[in-house]
Amino acid sequence: MAKRTFICGLDAAITVMGGKWKGLILFSLGEGTRRFGELRRAVPGISERMLILQLREMEASGLVHREVFHQVPPKVEYSLTEFGASLNAAMGPLGAWGEENMARIEAIP
Amino acid sequence: MAKRTFICGLDAAITVMGGKWKGLILFSLGEGTRRFGELRRAVPGISERMLILQLREMEASGLVHREVFHQVPPKVEYSLTEFGASLNAAMGPLGAWGEENMARIEAIP
DNA sequence: ATTCATCCTTACAAAAGTGTGAGTACCGAA
DNA sequence: TTCGGTACTCACACTTTTGTAAGGATGAAT
Numbered sequence A, B: 001m002a003k004r005t006f007i008c009g010l011d012a013a014i015t016v017m018g019g020k021w022k023g024l025i026l027f028s029l030g031e032g033t034r035r036f037g038e039l040r041r042a043v044p045g046i047s048e049r050m051l052i053l054q055l056r057e058m059e060a061s062g063l064v065h066r067e068v069f070h071q072v073p074p075k076v077e078y079s080l081t082e083f084g085a086s087l088n089a090a091m092g093p094l095g096a097w098g099e100e101n102m103a104r105i106e107a108i109p
Numbered sequence C: 001a002t003t004c005a006t007c008c009t010t011a012c013a014a015a016a017g018t019g020t021g022a023g024t025a026c027c028g029a030a
Numbered sequence D: 001t002t003c004g005g006t007a008c009t010c011a012c013a014c015t016t017t018t019g020t021a022a023g024g025a026t027g028a029a030t
Helices: A009-017 A022-030 A036-042 A048-060 A082-100 A102-106 B009-016 B022-030 B036-042 B048-060 B082-100 B102-106
Strands: A064-069 A075-080 B064-069 B075-080
Touching: A009 A022, A009 A082, A009 B022, A009 B082, A009 B102, A022 A036, A022 A048, A022 A075, A022 A082, A022 B009, A036 A048, A036 A075, A048 A064, A075 A082, A082 A102, A082 B009, A082 B082, A102 B009, B009 B082, B022 B036, B022 B048, B022 B075, B022 B082, B036 B048, B036 B075, B048 B064, B075 B082, B082 B102
Parallel strands: none
Antiparallel strands: A064 A075, B064 B075
């Protein structure tokens, strides 16, 4: 994180949610455990590289649990930790707000 | 915005809240009308340039209202629109989450 | 021997975001 | 005449984030 002190809770939350993908990944994992490839399809537009980078960061933050199955072809499952689930819950109202106001947001130019 | 379609409400919300400052500005304005200089002091670490850029974007998004008083020295007041206030309300739980988990977030490395 | 599927990894480059420092305009006060 | 206070504006450079394209490792199926 490289940032020691936050000026308020929102500041802290934004720090762990930074970037344009983490919210979507969190949202998708909020619906249940997902394999890497499933996640990639669930988050349209994300590249494999970005997905991995974000997942690694979220794992390091304790939001996401990663479980490897030693098979061929490989299988890796991602799921939310309790911490991640609590964040997902806290994002709920924001998602609902976006849903309600989506038309207005899309019109912004 | 240059982005036509969102994959979910969270996606849309993150688009208007993008960057590291808008959340803090919104939070600060949520407490009441502020002058430019007051905002600058309320958001420690932000540069004048960044503050203006963010305020202009938020004004364009319809989140913030800007009122100029033609005086010397100049006076400009910023306040939330209803739209901004509704977003601020939706951010409440996220801020509370950050508040509760701040110690853990600060420890992330 | 070749292909296939999955989950990555690497090197490179482009784009977005952020910071710095200077300068402007106004008028009253010293 | 110079200074102070407020709210900007501009040019530039730097940092972070994001994207692109290619390749690797494995073993079963063809």
